[in-house]
Amino acid sequence: MGSPAIAILGTGSYAPEKILTNDDLAKIVDTSDEWIFSRSGIRERRIAGDNETTSQMAAAAGRAALDNAGLTAADIDLIIIATMTPDMPMPATACFVQNILGVSTHAACFDVNAACSGFLYALDTAWAMLGSGRYRHALVIGAEKMSSVLDWKDRTTCVLFGDGAGAVVLGPARGTAQMIGVKLYAEGAHSRLLCIPNGGSNTALAAATGAAAGVPATPPALTMKGREIFKIAIREMEDAARDILEQHQMSAAQINCVIPHQANLRIIEVIAQYLELPMESFFVNLDRYGNTSAASIPIALDEARRSGRVKPGDTTLFVAFGAGLTYGSALVRW
Numbered sequence: 506m507g508s509p510a511i512a513i514l515g516t517g518s519y520a521p522e523k524i525l526t527n528d529d530l531a532k533i534v535d536t537s538d539e540w541i542f543s544r545s546g547i548r549e550r551r552i553a554g555d556n557e558t559t560s561q562m563a564a565a566a567g568r569a570a571l572d573n574a575g576l577t578a579a580d581i582d583l584i585i586i587a588t589m590t591p592d593m594p595m596p597a598t599a600c601f602v603q604n605i606l607g608v609s610t611h612a613a614c615f616d617v618n619a620a621c622s623g624f625l626y627a628l629d630t631a632w633a634m635l636g637s638g639r640y641r642h643a644l645v646i647g648a649e650k651m652s653s654v655l656d657w658k659d660r661t662t663c664v665l666f667g668d669g670a671g672a673v674v675l676g677p678a679r680g681t682a683q684m685i686g687v688k689l690y691a692e693g694a695h696s697r698l699l700c701i702p703n704g705g706s707n708t709a710l711a712a713a714t715g716a717a718a719g720v721p722a723t724p725p726a727l728t729m730k731g732r733e734i735f736k737i738a739i740r741e742m743e744d745a746a747r748d749i750l751e752q753h754q755m756s757a758a759q760i761n762c763v764i765p766h767q768a769n770l771r772i773i774e775v776i777a778q779y780l781e782l783p784m785e786s787f788f789v790n791l792d793r794y795g796n797t798s799a800a801s802i803p804i805a806l807d808e809a810r811r812s813g814r815v816k817p818g819d820t821t822l823f824v825a826f827g828a829g830l831t832y833g834s835a836l837v838r839w
Contacts, residue, residue: 508636510678513837515574518671518807519565520794521553527664534660541664542792546770550667550795552652558592559670560601563648566670566803567606574674576642578606581674583643584614585631587623587799589701589828590650591616602646613640620699621766621827622689623647623799624671625835629687631675646672647799654701656726665768666727667795671803682817685836688749692830695737699729699828734830738772741832743779746824749834755820757782762815766825767791767801776824788814798827815839 526549527538541547553562563586571577586599599614608614613634619626624647631643648670655663675684704725742765750757757780765773765787777784788809797804802823809815819839826832 509638510683511632511635511675512678512682512684513673513839514576514676514679515570515572515674516672516803516807516810517566517569517571517573518669518804519562519569520551520669520804521557521562523552523554524549525552525667530664533657534663536660536664544771545665546789546792547665547795548792551669553650553668557650558601559588559590559648559650560592560598560605562650562668562670563588563598563646563672564602564605566648566672567602567644567646569807570644570672570674574676576674576676578608580642581606581608581644582612583631583634583640584608584612585627585643585645586616587619587627587645587647588616588649589618589620589623589798590653598648608644619799619827619831620829621768621796621798621801622825622829622831622833623827624802625687625823625825625833626689626831628673628675628835629689632684632687635675642674642676644672644674646670647801647803649798649800651796651798654725654727661731662727662729665796667797669794669797669800669804671800671805671807673803673806682839685820685838686749686753687833687835688745688752689833690741690745690831692741695830696828698733698737698830699727701725701727735769735772737830738768738826739775741826741830742766742772742776742824745832745834746776746780746822749822749836753836755836759820760786760822761819762809763787763822763824764802764805764809765823766827767794767805768796768826
């Protein structure tokens with residue numbers, strides 16, 4: 506007997522109230538709206554409040570997804586949070602979300618960290634676990650408080666990222682809607698091109714030595730070699746898209762909507778050119794959110810569904826890349 510068909514039953518998203526525009530950033534670092542927009546396509550981003558946590562944003566998106574799916578917290582027996590900015594190194598942010606939403610203690614709860622590809626990694630993991638028959642409904646959430654790991658003096662990185670959360674509910678397929686496929690990859694040889702080098706066990710000895718000498722600890726901050734990442738991201742996203750289409754004997758022309766990781770408009774434009782698709786086929790909202798890492802695809806998906814860009818019967822392609830370097834793609838029928 507084959508595995509049961511699994512589908513995305515509902516979507517939801519959450520964005521903090523505070524909007525930080527490019528002009529606002531120009532008051533903090535040496536930059537301008539023209540400089541940022543011409544290089545990234547970003548006009549503004551949302552920034553979480555000082556007391557607003559990743560788990561709170563994740564729970565808000567998860568609650569919206571449950572409502573959209575017509576389900577309640579009592580229906581969930583699996584929570585997976587994709588994040589690189591957890592509330593704490595431990596426990597898992599998923600456990601905080603479970604408590605906030607009132608999900609049963611019988612639910613499995615854990616986090617996945619594949620950076621900006623994290624939502625696809627979490628989606629595939631949940632799909633496999635539901636396919637085993639041991640779980641029925643999963644809440645899969647990408648949530649990030651990127652503002653907490655940025656160096657606000659580094660104009661090459663702080664202008665690119667924003668905060669937010671997006672969520673989906675996975676469960677037994679209804680009608681013809683279903684997950685079609687997911688392909689995941691990683692190139693660990695490029696890990697240091699995009700990373701948060703301090704704050705982990707790799708820097709524990711240095712931190713201890715510094716503390717003994719009276720040197721204050723350096724807070725975690727994201728570093729990125731932008732030019733190298735740009736080139737690799739284009740190659741990885743194109744390969745991931747072509748691979749999954751070939752695996753399922755589909756052409757790009759059969760895709761109704763492409764929802765890419767929202768990192769850089771120029772990357773998306775090149776991918777569209779390589780796949781020979783018009784930009785109208787791509788759903789883009791990074792001008793308003795910036796790069797929200799693992800939250801970017803589920804936020805965009807929720808907006809695409811609510812705006813009518815994704816409709817019943819459509820086939821959607823997700824494609825992402827992130828630190829690791831991780832990348833992947835997914836095909837979903839609605």
